[in-house]
Amino acid sequence: MAKEYSNGEIKIKWQAELCQHAGICVRSLPAVYKPNSKPWIQINNASSESLKHQISNCPSGALSFTLISKQ
Ligand code: SF4
Structure with missing residues (x-):
């Protein structure tokens, strides 16, 4: 199972x-990586x-990761 997290620049x-x-x-x-929290990846930190x-x-x-291209 894959999960994705985005900050608008990077996913x-x-x-x-x-x-x-x-x-x-x-x-x-x-x-960022907090195994006891939800979501466990807090990408904005x-x-x-x-x-x-x-x-x-x-x-x-x-x-x-993948970079999100700005339009
Ligand atoms: S660095 Fe994090 S995501 Fe990568 S294998 Fe280790 S615990 Fe898992």
Whole structure:
């Protein structure tokens, strides 16, 4: 099951079945990744640049992103 989160610039996709629950995302951006909250990814709590950098460090590929083109 994949979930998507958008801030208007970037769309994060999280694929639960791939997540290794290593917690790297939570440690690197604790204001965004909050496993005990709903939604657990609070995308507006970091810049798009920070999110891109962090997502590239997800070891499983559970997190990915696409850039939203401005019309
Ligand atoms: S960094 Fe990736 S694999 Fe690790 S907990 Fe976060 S989403 Fe899951």
